[in-house]
Amino acid sequence: MLPYLFRRLGAGIVLVFLVTGITFALTYTADIPVARNILGPQATDEQIAILNARLGLDKPLWEQYTDWLGGLFHGDLGKSYFSGQDVTDALTSRLPVTLSVVVVAMIITLLASTALGIASAARRGWLDNLLQGISTISFVFPGIILGIALVYVFAIELRWVPATGYTKLADDPRAWFSSVILPAIVLSIGGIAALAAQVRGSLIDELDREYVRTLRARGVSERSLLLKHALRNAAGPALTTFSLQFISIFGAALFVEKIFALPGYGSYAFNATLQGDLPALLGVTVFGVLLVVIVNLLVDLAQGWLNPKARLA
Amino acid sequence: MTVPDVDTATAPVVETAVRPRRGAWRRLLRKPLGIGALLVLVAIIVLGLLEPVLSQHDSALANLQKVNADVGEPGYLLGADQFGRDIWARVLSSINVSVASALIGAGVAVVLGTVFGLIAGYIGKRTGATLSWVFELLMTFPALILILVLQPVTGGSYKVTMVIFGVFLAPGLFRLVRNLVVGVRNELYVDAARVAGLSNRRILSRHVLYVVRGPIIITAAFLGTAAIGVQAGLAFLGVGSSQQVSFGAMTADAFGNIYVKPVQMVWPSLFLALLTGSLVLLGNAYRDVLAAPQGAVAPGGRRAKRRPAAASPSAPGDVLPQDVTAGDHAPSVGSAATATVAALAAAESAGGALLAVRNLRVGYPQVDGSVRDVVKGVSLDVAAGEIVGLVGESGSGKSQTAFSILGLLPRQARVTADVLRVDGQDLQGLGPGGMGKLRGSVLAYIPQEPMANLDPSFTIGSQLVEGLRGIPKREAEQTVLDLLDRVGIVDPRRTFKSYPHQISGGMAQRALIAGAVAPRPKLLIADEPTTALDVTVQAEILDLLRDLQNEFHMGVLLVTHNFGVVADLCDRVLVMQEGELVEGGDVRSIFHAPQHPYTQQLIGAILDEETVRTDPTPTSTGTTAPALTKGGAR
Numbered sequence: 001m002l003p004y005l006f007r008r009l010g011a012g013i014v015l016v017f018l019v020t021g022i023t024f025a026l027t028y029t030a031d032i033p034v035a036r037n038i039l040g041p042q043a044t045d046e047q048i049a050i051l052n053a054r055l056g057l058d059k060p061l062w063e064q065y066t067d068w069l070g071g072l073f074h075g076d077l078g079k080s081y082f083s084g085q086d087v088t089d090a091l092t093s094r095l096p097v098t099l100s101v102v103v104v105a106m107i108i109t110l111l112a113s114t115a116l117g118i119a120s121a122a123r124r125g126w127l128d129n130l131l132q133g134i135s136t137i138s139f140v141f142p143g144i145i146l147g148i149a150l151v152y153v154f155a156i157e158l159r160w161v162p163a164t165g166y167t168k169l170a171d172d173p174r175a176w177f178s179s180v181i182l183p184a185i186v187l188s189i190g191g192i193a194a195l196a197a198q199v200r201g202s203l204i205d206e207l208d209r210e211y212v213r214t215l216r217a218r219g220v221s222e223r224s225l226l227l228k229h230a231l232r233n234a235a236g237p238a239l240t241t242f243s244l245q246f247i248s249i250f251g252a253a254l255f256v257e258k259i260f261a262l263p264g265y266g267s268y269a270f271n272a273t274l275q276g277d278l279p280a281l282l283g284v285t286v287f288g289v290l291l292v293v294i295v296n297l298l299v300d301l302a303q304g305w306l307n308p309k310a311r312l313a
Numbered sequence: 314m315t316v317p318d319v320d321t322a323t324a325p326v327v328e329t330a331v332r333p334r335r336g337a338w339r340r341l342l343r344k345p346l347g348i349g350a351l352l353v354l355v356a357i358i359v360l361g362l363l364e365p366v367l368s369q370h371d372s373a374l375a376n377l378q379k380v381n382a383d384v385g386e387p388g389y390l391l392g393a394d395q396f397g398r399d400i401w402a403r404v405l406s407s408i409n410v411s412v413a414s415a416l417i418g419a420g421v422a423v424v425l426g427t428v429f430g431l432i433a434g435y436i437g438k439r440t441g442a443t444l445s446w447v448f449e450l451l452m453t454f455p456a457l458i459l460i461l462v463l464q465p466v467t468g469g470s471y472k473v474t475m476v477i478f479g480v481f482l483a484p485g486l487f488r489l490v491r492n493l494v495v496g497v498r499n500e501l502y503v504d505a506a507r508v509a510g511l512s513n514r515r516i517l518s519r520h521v522l523y524v525v526r527g528p529i530i531i532t533a534a535f536l537g538t539a540a541i542g543v544q545a546g547l548a549f550l551g552v553g554s555s556q557q558v559s560f561g562a563m564t565a566d567a568f569g570n571i572y573v574k575p576v577q578m579v580w581p582s583l584f585l586a587l588l589t590g591s592l593v594l595l596g597n598a599y600r601d602v603l604a605a606p607q608g609a610v611a612p613g614g615r616r617a618k619r620r621p622a623a624a625s626p627s628a629p630g631d632v633l634p635q636d637v638t639a640g641d642h643a644p645s646v647g648s649a650a651t652a653t654v655a656a657l658a659a660a661e662s663a664g665g666a667l668l669a670v671r672n673l674r675v676g677y678p679q680v681d682g683s684v685r686d687v688v689k690g691v692s693l694d695v696a697a698g699e700i701v702g703l704v705g706e707s708g709s710g711k712s713q714t715a716f717s718i719l720g721l722l723p724r725q726a727r728v729t730a731d732v733l734r735v736d737g738q739d740l741q742g743l744g745p746g747g748m749g750k751l752r753g754s755v756l757a758y759i760p761q762e763p764m765a766n767l768d769p770s771f772t773i774g775s776q777l778v779e780g781l782r783g784i785p786k787r788e789a790e791q792t793v794l795d796l797l798d799r800v801g802i803v804d805p806r807r808t809f810k811s812y813p814h815q816i817s818g819g820m821a822q823r824a825l826i827a828g829a830v831a832p833r834p835k836l837l838i839a840d841e842p843t844t845a846l847d848v849t850v851q852a853e854i855l856d857l858l859r860d861l862q863n864e865f866h867m868g869v870l871l872v873t874h875n876f877g878v879v880a881d882l883c884d885r886v887l888v889m890q891e892g893e894l895v896e897g898g899d900v901r902s903i904f905h906a907p908q909h910p911y912t913q914q915l916i917g918a919i920l921d922e923e924t925v926r927t928d929p930t931p932t933s934t935g936t937t938a939p940a941l942t943k944g945g946a947r
Contacts, residue, residue: 015450019459026466136593145582148568152578156571213721214766218780218828219753222745232770244452251457258550269461273552276465288458296453308770308812 008300012293019289020282021065028061032276034081055081068282077286078279080272087283090268095287097166097264100180102253105187106246113192117199117238121207122226131200135193147186147259154182164261183256190252191245198241202234209233235306243299247292337527340602347598354591357584361408368402372558381574391580394563395570400577403558404584410559411541411588414475418540419533421479426486427529431521433487434494445491448484456481457543461552469554471544478543482536489532493525527603534596538589545585560585666694667836667868668718671732675713677725684727688713689892695836700862700869702879702900704915705889714889715838715872719758720748736835753780757834759858761841763821767813773797773821774809777828796827800857819850823857830861837862840872855881876916880904888912 035051036043052058056067071078077087116134120127155163161182167175206212207230215225257266265284272280341347360367369388370376375396379386382393390401429448433441460477467473547553548561549568563581570577675688688710695701705711717728720740733740736755743751752758760766768776774793781789790809797805800823808816808824816824822842829837842858843851859882862869871883879886879900887897888909896909907913 011450011453015453018450019454023459023462026463029466032465132597136590136597145564145585148564148571148578148582152571152575208723210760210762210765211768214758214760214825215768215776215779216749217719217721217752217756217758217760218777219749219751219782219832220779221749224779229768229771233768247453247455248457251455254457254461255546255550269458270550270552273461273464281462281465284458285462288455292453292455306770309814 005297005300008297009293012289012296015293016286016289019285020068023282023285024065024068024278025061027276027278027281028064032278034276034278037276038081068279072286077283080280081277082275087279090280091265091283091287094264094268096168097262098250098253098257098266100166100169100176101183101187101257101262101264102246102250104177104180104184105191105249105253106242108184108188109191109195109245109249110242112188113195114199114238116192116196117203118226118231120196121200121203121230128200131193131196134189135197137189146189147183147256150182150186151260166262166264179260179262183253183260183262186256186259187249187252191249195238195241195245199234199238202237203230206230206233232306236303239299239302239306243296246295250288250291337599337602341599344598344602346594347602350591350594350598353587354595357408357588357591358412361405361412364402364405364409368399368405370399370402372399372402372406373556374398374402381570381577384576392574392577394566394577395573396566400563400580403563404580406558407560407563407581408584408588410471410557411544411585414471414540414544415537415592417472417475418479418482418543419537421476422482422486422536423529423533425480425483427490427525429483430487430490430525431494434491435521441491444487448487451481452484454481460543460547464552467553469557471548471553471557471559474547474553475540475544478540482539486529486532486536489528490525493528494521497521497524527599531596531600531603534592534599538592538596541585541589541592667697667699667736668693668695668870669732669734670694670714670718670730673714673717673730673733674728675710675717675722676727678727687892688717691889691892691894693887693894693897695868695870697835697868698862698866699885700859700871700883702883702886703870703872703889704874704876704879704886706874706915709889710892711872711889712840713892715840715870718870719752719756719838720745721758753782753834754832755835757829757832757837759822759826759829759837759839759842762845763818763825764813766825767821769813771812772809773811773813773816773824777824777831780828781831792831793827796831797824800824800827800861801853802827819846819854822846822850822854826854826857826861830865830867833865834867836868836870838870838872841874842871843878844873844875858882874915876904876918888915 034055034057035048039047039051049058056064059067068078075088077091079086080090116127116131120131151163154160161178162175166179169176203226207226212225212229215229216222220229253264254266254269256262257264258270261267265287268280269284271277272284342351375398376393377397379389379393379397379399381395382389382397384390384392386392389399391404392400394400394403429444433444456478459481460474463477464474467477545559545561545564548557548559549565550561551565555562560581564578564585567574567577567581671692673688673691674686676684676686678684691710691714693701693703693714703711703714713722713726716722717726717730718733718735718740720743722728730741735751738751738755740748740751767773774790777793777796778786778789781792784792794805794809797808802808802820802823808820813821822845826842839858843854846854855878858869861867869882871878873879883900885898886900886903888895888903888911890911896903896907896912903912904916907916
């Protein structure tokens with residue numbers, strides 16, 4: 001188990017280097033006039049040269065990259081070109097917002113899809129159709145439209161929750177929940193159908209296996225066969241799908257945050273994108289990759305816990 | 314906007330490894346959903362293409378006189394937005410942008426995924442592994458973040474963005490194609506093509522591409538939808554060129570104007586949903602067409618129903634086994650077979666046996682609506698303390714008979730019987746709950762493949778204890794531990810705490826036997842209990858079964874193809890062929906004077922098997938037996 005985890009961790013580090021390297025190279029070739037953007041059209045060439053030197057933009061590409069990597073090893077992602085704010089600080093302070101939405105969305109996805117998957121594996125019939133329906137709807141209505149519809153109905157018409165904005169969990173848990181529930185629902189819709197289909201398929205596979213028949217022959221109840229034995233063995237494949245879903249939910253969160261005006265990771269990334277703020281962009285990338293690596297590791301650990309063979313290896 | 318999980322979206326396709334069969338599209342068009350989705354999709358695309366003809370204004374032209382004009386304003390079919398721009402014209406332009414996004418995004422993914430998937434699936438291990446690693450890495454990265462990060466590079470062009478997104482969509486298709494190709498590669502016709510001297514590339518294009526075509530088309534439909542959604546999402550958020558009209562930009566404008574003119578929200582949403590919806594439904598319909606069942610309904614049993622319905626050589630159709638035996642062989646023989654027939658007839662009314670079965674039939678519904686019988690009117694008895702062997706080749710219906718007594722056939726199975734009684738209880742009258750109570754108390758089962766019959770995720774002990782209900786847990790654990798000791802497991806405590814993969818097959822079978830006898834059942838049904846084990850272990854397990862049977866005075870129905878096992882263990886034997894009993898009686902007499910040719914073949918085959926094992930020179934005395942070579946011994 002440990003060597004495997006180290007290998008996964010290694011792959012994660014490779015990912016950080018690859019992605020940041022590619023980002024670096026691509027933004028370099030795009031030749032964005034950063035200093036000009038910061039100083040405005042009136043700035044003289046001399047002023048721009050000075051700023052370029054101060055930001056290190058006059059150095060060759062590989063030197064800029066190694067400088068940046070050197071900072072990364074000390075947990076220093078540099079400062080924003082525009083606001084001068086420390087990127088690490090900015091991202092750490094925004095992370096709770098994004099994580100709130102993503103984690104709530106993942107919980108909704110997990111609970112709803114497991115329940116739906118179990119129910120439709122046990123009953124098949126009309127629940128299958130419901131599952132198909134949700135799946136189709138989630139494909140048909142892109143997240144933005146669904147998000148807007150939910151805002152319109154629950155925030156504008158019914159006034160159950162605020163349309164936009166974020167309240168810290170520590171300040172007021174209820175207000176916090178109201179501020180993240182709609183974006184979380186929007187994020188989870190697509191994943192629920194996909195994961196429920198996965199859970200259902202794996203459960204049906206497991207229920208057809210011989211060990212289930214033998215347990216049944218020993219008089220073990222159908223309930224235990226489904227919820228204990230089949231579910232436990234079906235959890236592995238489902239968990240893999242779940243971890244892939246985290247990636248897409250995390251990506252989509254950046255967009256949904258924007259719809260609901262949540263001051264998370266997403267708005268930071270957007271501003272950085274529009275301004276060509278390279279340190280901020282790279283910071284977002286690094287945080288994103290690290291989160292994915294962490295989640296994958298957690299999933300691996302959970303897989304090991306679920307699967308006795310992996311646990312002992 | 315969530316990137317759809319391609320794998321799950323197309324999972325059923327991969328599972329069934331469908332191939333586009335001729336007429337798939339024609340059948341698609343016959344489905345109302347298929348033709349409807351196709352018509353809507355084509356209509357929308359045509360609307361977009363006819364934009365110059367259908368709209369009277371440029372989609373970007375702002376006319377301040379027409380700000381927030383109502384639907385139906387002359388020249389403004391759907392009204393105008395808050396900047397006085399023609400909504401109809403903007404919808405038409407947006408259609409083109411969405412269609413282009415879908416084509417680019419899905420196109421890039423299809424090209425990359427298919428090309429590399431074919432390479433990884435078809436060419437050697439190392440290339441495949443490297444490619445898989447690269448695509449898996451790609452999959453672990455949140456695509457939308459990189460798309461955002463790379464916006465400064467794309468220069469605001471949605472087309473470039475869609476190319477990048479297409480790269481991130483590729484892994485799903487890569488895996489799909491790779492898995493399909495790996496499956497196809499092992500199939501005969503590619504081997505045949507290779508023998509015929511076709512080059513790798515020609516094999517790929519000719520055979521493999523043909524097979525993967527259908528799943529790729531379906532996946533491409535879903536990927537196109539994803540691309541449309543992401544493009545709209547990005548535009549909604551104002552990422553990319555602000556000049557670019559698109560559904561996303563329209564939605565954003567309408568969202569900003571939602572308190573003034575909520576109806577403006579409707580048009581982009583409607584057309585966007587129609588476009589993506591028809592695409593998804595078309596993909597779904599095509600998938601359903603390809604995944605439609607091709608053959609017989611498959612129960613989980615022993616493949617019995619897939620055999621051709623050839624009538625058995627001696628028995629025509631529906632005659633009862635008693636008649637067959639009696640009819641084929643002169644009644645004057647006075648053999649054990651006729652004795653059994655008499656005994657069966659006597660027991661019919663008495664019902665004193667532990668297990669009484671009369672005229673048992675098991676059938677499976679077929680696609681064409683008929684029911685195919687795999688057990689055709691079997692009658693048998695097992696008395697308390699008696700071991701009865703049920704012998705036949707695989708596919709003879711012996712396991713189906715056994716499982717119908719246990720009530721463990723797949724749910725599609727249709728079971729009928731005049732009498733189906735265990736320990737005086739009518740099994741047909743019991744509901745699922747009653748059957749559950751009977752199993753694990755009166756009825757017990759020992760399977761063939763010990764490893765496959767233990768839940769890999771739970772310890773041996775916890776699985777065995779779970780079968781013991783109605784007694785305190787501690788007591789149940791002690792019972793199981795004692796029994797593990799009793800069945801010859803050296804360190805019961807350790808085995809109790811072990812997971813199935815930590816013990817040997819022989820140990821696993823002992824544990825399963827312990828689990829079966831733990832509730833002190835009256836009738837034990839053993840399905841080939843030694844077949845999967847090493848020869849040395851087989852004898853020990855048979856000894857153990859005999860000892861336990863003696864000790865607990867159980868009735869045993871032993872299902873096997875092996876007459877050696879029968880001779881070793883059984884009091885009586887029943888021979889099944891093609892779903893019917895063809896001979897039955899006392900083991901000794903059947904062994905010495907088998908009446909039915911099929912029984913003779915079976916006995917001959919066992920002897921032959923043993924001869925072959927000890928003597929390498931082929932002495933094929935019984936190898937002509939067609940029934941055995943056909944099924945393959947299990």
